[in-house]
Amino acid sequence: MIIFENVSFSYERSKPVITDLSFRIDDGEAVGLIGANGAGKSTVMKLLLGLLPAEGRITVDELEVNKQNLSAVRRKLGFVLQNSDNQMFMPTVYEDMMFAPLNYMVSREEAEQRVDAVLERLGLQGLKYRHNHKLSGGEKRMAAIATILAMEPEVILMDEPTSALDPYNRRIVINAIRELDQTRIITSHDLDMIFDTCDRVILLSEGRIAADGPADVILRDRALLEANHMELPLSLCSRE
Amino acid sequence: MNKMEKALGELGAMDELASQDSPVHRLNAAAKLLSTIAYIITVMSFGKYQLSGLIPMLLWPVLLFQISGIRVSTCFYKLRIVLPLVMAVGLFNPIFDRHILLRIGGLAVSGGVVSMITLMLKGVLCLMMSFLLVATTPFDTICAAMRQMHVPKTLVTLLLLTYRYVGVMTEELAIMTDAYHLRAPGQKGIHVSAWGSFLGQLLLRSMDRAQELYSSMLLRGYHQHFHYAPVRPFRTRDALYLMLSVGLFIALRLVDAAQLLGHVFVR
Numbered sequence A: 001m002i003i004f005e006n007v008s009f010s011y012e013r014s015k016p017v018i019t020d021l022s023f024r025i026d027d028g029e030a031v032g033l034i035g036a037n038g039a040g041k042s043t044v045m046k047l048l049l050g051l052l053p054a055e056g057r058i059t060v061d062e063l064e065v066n067k068q069n070l071s072a073v074r075r076k077l078g079f080v081l082q083n084s085d086n087q088m089f090m091p092t093v094y095e096d097m098m099f100a101p102l103n104y105m106v107s108r109e110e111a112e113q114r115v116d117a118v119l120e121r122l123g124l125q126g127l128k129y130r131h132n133h134k135l136s137g138g139e140k141r142m143a144a145i146a147t148i149l150a151m152e153p154e155v156i157l158m159d160e161p162t163s164a165l166d167p168y169n170r171r172i173v174i175n176a177i178r179e180l181d182q183t184r185i186i187t188s189h190d191l192d193m194i195f196d197t198c199d200r201v202i203l204l205s206e207g208r209i210a211a212d213g214p215a216d217v218i219l220r221d222r223a224l225l226e227a228n229h230m231e232l233p234l235s236l237c238s239r240e
Numbered sequence B: 001m002n003k004m005e006k007a008l009g010e011l012g013a014m015d016e017l018a019s020q021d022s023p024v025h026r027l028n029a030a031a032k033l034l035s036t037i038a039y040i041i042t043v044m045s046f047g048k049y050q051l052s053g054l055i056p057m058l059l060w061p062v063l064l065f066q067i068s069g070i071r072v073s074t075c076f077y078k079l080r081i082v083l084p085l086v087m088a089v090g091l092f093n094p095i096f097d098r099h100i101l102l103r104i105g106g107l108a109v110s111g112g113v114v115s116m117i118t119l120m121l122k123g124v125l126c127l128m129m130s131f132l133l134v135a136t137t138p139f140d141t142i143c144a145a146m147r148q149m150h151v152p153k154t155l156v157t158l159l160l161l162t163y164r165y166v167g168v169m170t171e172e173l174a175i176m177t178d179a180y181h182l183r184a185p186g187q188k189g190i191h192v193s194a195w196g197s198f199l200g201q202l203l204l205r206s207m208d209r210a211q212e213l214y215s216s217m218l219l220r221g222y223h224q225h226f227h228y229a230p231v232r233p234f235r236t237r238d239a240l241y242l243m244l245s246v247g248l249f250i251a252l253r254l255v256d257a258a259q260l261l262g263h264v265f266v267r
């Protein structure tokens, strides 16, 4: 369970980015975090990961996100960065995928099995021994998602997982997200993807919650979305 | 593809060279590392006029290049940026050191010229051997070998991260140069007026990226401890290689093989 209680944050003193944010996400929920550019979505994720110091209280399974608990908290969380270039640092996809399991003391054999299982699930067997710097943008993104799935975290955070993907890979990622039973928090401007993968949506506007409710309700609210620089998901347009 | 991207591709290609297979590739990394260090120390220990003794040292890297299937020309091509720097080291010796050391036919050769050539050759030899090590051993494996040899963890990690950071920085530089040239068509290089902001941006951007990469490592459970892939075990042939090569270096250092050969032919 993830709880934000009156969380505020600013990069620069004068300009608050997150203001008095409170919400709660239960185990196994799939939550879409949406909002205009600069609304604070990525910042919320970084606060949860303890990459930025929050004012207020953030807890993950009763563990407060602070210096003492940091490694215990992070062990539960897997984060797909908005920019995959910054995620992969080992020479090959395979080594990158092995990195987290080995750090968490999984045996080499088991880690190998995990890697193969994830690659197969995402249809990426061909990428296994490819060099990271030679992947296309979309391949990199798929590989980055694979590294996080191989980690088997309790909560998966994805920052724009489908940007840069072609429709085929986008569909694979959507299906993979749907099959997960972990808690998922996903940010995206791809509202169709959010609609396909999330039961609940939190809409951020200038660092505050503008709406929080079932995806089916919020993603159909044309006025609310348009007020926040977004449009109705295409799949819902024809049926309204 | 701009110059930077090419340089980057070559850096990546180092890892690819290293993942090929040959008897040299198959040697234990620690053995190769130690032998390389021994080689460099030997080369450096030659006196500044001992050119004739130094020349036979060239045989070893050339032999290894042959066995490993990596072309010597690849080495010089990839090192073309550093080579001139290494060569420049002794450039002023002929000016400062003018006493005549030897005469070849009617030509008087000053000590400065000999010491310049000796220095250059030393630099080239050391570069060749270092290149060979990196080209036949993945960088991670070299680091793993250092850890096996109880080199302090912090130092090894620092090396590994520096190696990665250079990659990040070249990548950023490539992106920025491209972006610059797309908006300044026909311009050669980067105009002086833009250097300041260009360098500043480069530093900020690559630092930002390095920071993110580092967080991405932390988020995946990194605790100042790298789990290196298992290193090939140290076998008899590795011990043999190490002893043989070090033995050869010592012999070449003590006996001036070129002069010896010369005497044989002259007498």
Ligand SMILES: Nc1ncnc2c1ncn2[C@@H]1O[C@H](COP(=O)(O)OP(=O)(O)OP(=O)(O)O)[C@@H](O)[C@H]1O
Pocket: A011, A012, A017, A035, A036, A037, A038, A039, A040, A041, A042, A043, A044, A082
């Ligand atoms: N390192 C930083 N320093 C200063 N301000 C920052 C920094 N990172 C982000 N901001 C500011 O914080 C605000 C929220 O940024 P954030 O990255 O969380 O937005 P976002 O909702 O993820 O947007 P996007 O949809 O574009 O990814 C923005 O106004 C941004 O300008």
Ligand SMILES: [Mg+2]
Pocket: A041, A042, A043, A082, A159
């Ligand atoms: Mg963002």
